[in-house]
Amino acid sequence: MATVPAELGWITEFRLTEPARACERPAGAYANCLALSVRCAIWLRGHGIECGLLHMAGRAEPFHGGSGRWPFSDPAETHHWTVRVGDWSIDWTARQFRPRAPWPQVDRVERLGEGWRLVEDWACPRCPVLVADARHMDLAPAGLGRRHRAIARATAGLGPYPDPRQDDSPALALICACTPAVAA
Numbered sequence: 001m002a003t004v005p006a007e008l009g010w011i012t013e014f015r016l017t018e019p020a021r022a023c024e025r026p027a028g029a030y031a032n033c034l035a036l037s038v039r040c041a042i043w044l045r046g047h048g049i050e051c052g053l054l055h056m057a058g059r060a061e062p063f064h065g066g067s068g069r070w071p072f073s074d075p076a077e078t079h080h081w082t083v084r085v086g087d088w089s090i091d092w093t094a095r096q097f098r099p100r101a102p103w104p105q106v107d108r109v110e111r112l113g114e115g116w117r118l119v120e121d122w123a124c125p126r127c128p129v130l131v132a133d134a135r136h137m138d139l140a141p142a143g144l145g146r147r148h149r150a151i152a153r154a155t156a157g158l159g160p161y162p163d164p165r166q167d168d169s170p171a172l173a174l175i176c177a178c179t180p181a182v183a184a
């Protein structure tokens with residue numbers, strides 16, 4: 001991150017929080033994109049900063065250096081979430097895909113379409129609720145990435161990949177009914 005825009009000055013403070021620090025390293029970041037993005041967005045709103053969530057899906061290439069299942073699973077089936085503040089995407093878990101990614105990785109929202117087939121506002125700044133089920137805010141249980149990696153190797157990337165936070169909770173579905181996709 002070369003220059004941090006003034007409106008993102010809060011990043012230095014959120015970095016120090018416990019859930020953020022748990023996701024600093026690639027193994028900790030694995031499968032925590034939605035959970036940490038929701039936690040960050042709630043934290044931001046608590047500080048009076050408008051924000052929403054972005055959802056991305058579909059890559060052309062697998063993440064060869066990624067954690068857990070990412071080097072083995074179908075890249076077209078990859079889903080990812082980040083925090084949106086204004087025209088910026090703040091990605092606290094980019095290291096699950098690329099261990100040397102900045103922490104967080106900050107991008108212009110308009111540039112996300114260069115890597116992702118789908119980019120959409122998952123929850124807009126007006127959405128009062130940011131998560132369909134409280135379990136989706138839980139950080140991944142210890143060892144989830146290691147287990148998913150073993151499954152990926154054993155099934156040629158096909159899975160399925162059990163996740164106690166999602167298997168018995170409502171399916172992940174777009175939260176926002178206010179706005180259309182920002183890019184396709």
Ligand SMILES: [Zn+2]
Nearest residue numbers: 124127176178
């Ligand atoms: Zn909305």
